[in-house]
Amino acid sequence: MGKILTMPFDGSKESATATTAPQDVSREDAATFDVLRKMREDILCCALKPDQRLRFGELRQRYGTSVGTLREALSHLVSEGLARTEAGRGFQVAPISLNDFLDLSELRVYLETRTLADAIRHGTDAWEAEIVSSYFLLSKLGKPSPDDPVSLKREWGKRHKRFHDSLVATCTSPWSLHFRSELFDQARRYHWLTMIHARSRRKNEHLELRDAVLARDVALACGLIEKHIRGTVEQAASEVPGLTLEMTKRKKA
Amino acid sequence: MGKILTMPFDGSKESATATTAPQDVSREDAATFDVLRKMREDILCCALKPDQRLRFGELRQRYGTSVGTLREALSHLVSEGLARTEAGRGFQVAPISLNDFLDLSELRVYLETRTLADAIRHGTDAWEAEIVSSYFLLSKLGKPSPDDPVSLKREWGKRHKRFHDSLVATCTSPWSLHFRSELFDQARRYHWLTMIHARSRRKNEHLELRDAVLARDVALACGLIEKHIRGTVEQAASEVPGLTLEMTKRKKA
């Protein structure tokens, strides 16, 4: 029972391990998990562009790890739909298209409303507190313009995700939450493109959403999030250049 | 994503030493993919039992492959929800519980009806032909009793999956199909338990379903599949011993 696992004391009070990332409080899976997270973030933020070929040589240098570890991370990304692999031809970043965005957004409407409704019904004080907190952090930044630096966009993306996650945190259906999370990540790729290109501003839908959720108004909150998702799609469709209905023209020079 | 291809694979043959398979037309990923498929099937059929620890030593012997390959396959299974992994404690088969079955079945009702309705609306002649064909193969076997040999149960499971896949094959939403497929595989674990333990017989719901789909009756077909899924849950809940609401009692012998 006793989970006191006392480390064999090494003398140094502050473990000054300079070699690897020192931010390990509860290291998940160490190297593999770390590489996976970084890589996912890079795909979501289009640092690794859609359809880009992922060669092991470059990746090994970029993330400073071995082939085996990379392979495991890539394998994960494939089953999340963020990468593709074919026969003996290695891996590549999953393509994007308006069709794909439309498809996944339709499913998102269902899963977000389903999880949100359930979360509201099972909401607790701690849940409300986290919503308030994460909204505060989100609003403090304000949606970045295309001209803002990448680091700001990344930070906003993180806070945006945290806010939406907090809304559905008390949902009682693990499977619904799981798929919602995967689809949300998928949508983030398109959100990133919108952030880069779109100049139009939408009104603060997050505030409305927060208040509706805190008021426990299921119908209103679900309606708002549906409008939120659909609005994002329309904005991307009209303002992101090159996001046509079919981006699958495999032009070979 | 794209592993919804329902090719008529013969698989499951012990071709360990059969060096050159006859002109592999569809060789997917050779070793890794092969191990992954075998392992998934073993988990679905409870040859690897829920909560069972998956040690590399045993697995290496069972599947005749290396640690790295196993790791990649296990990694896949984790993101499909068929296995778990924790810190530095290796992998284990995902647990099962009635709660889990109820949760995933509720989501299945939505995804199956959604994909089925869309598939019917976009049905083609080839789609109908495959439905007729796969139903024929399914009905030829008849649902196995608990006393039937494992090989028969496995074959029935394959044909059952192929039939249900054929129904939704023309659905136009890749994401819906993807999640439907994952949930269907999850449900197969519980179907297997039911096949092993349940002795009650249900009427031939597959025939009704087939005819409703071929008649392009969306409402009827969706109603039938909903009843089909819910009926399976009830049968499992009442006839599978040990499938209680909480199976998470961590009894250590």
Added chain:
DNA sequence: AGTCCCGAAAGTTTCGAAAATCCGTTTACA
């Protein structure tokens, strides 16, 4: 010119061993 074949180069896949980690047991000490 066009087509086919063959060899070299680039890249991917698989493997087993070395390093790191965990768990149960023993041992030291109050």
Added chain:
DNA sequence: TGTAAACGGATTTTCGAAACTTTCGGGACT
């Protein structure tokens, strides 16, 4: 006698290299 550190065996995790596959380009033949 009880607590906690140290030890040893077992297991996991990571890595780089060997084996294999695909791609590309030159040269001979139609």
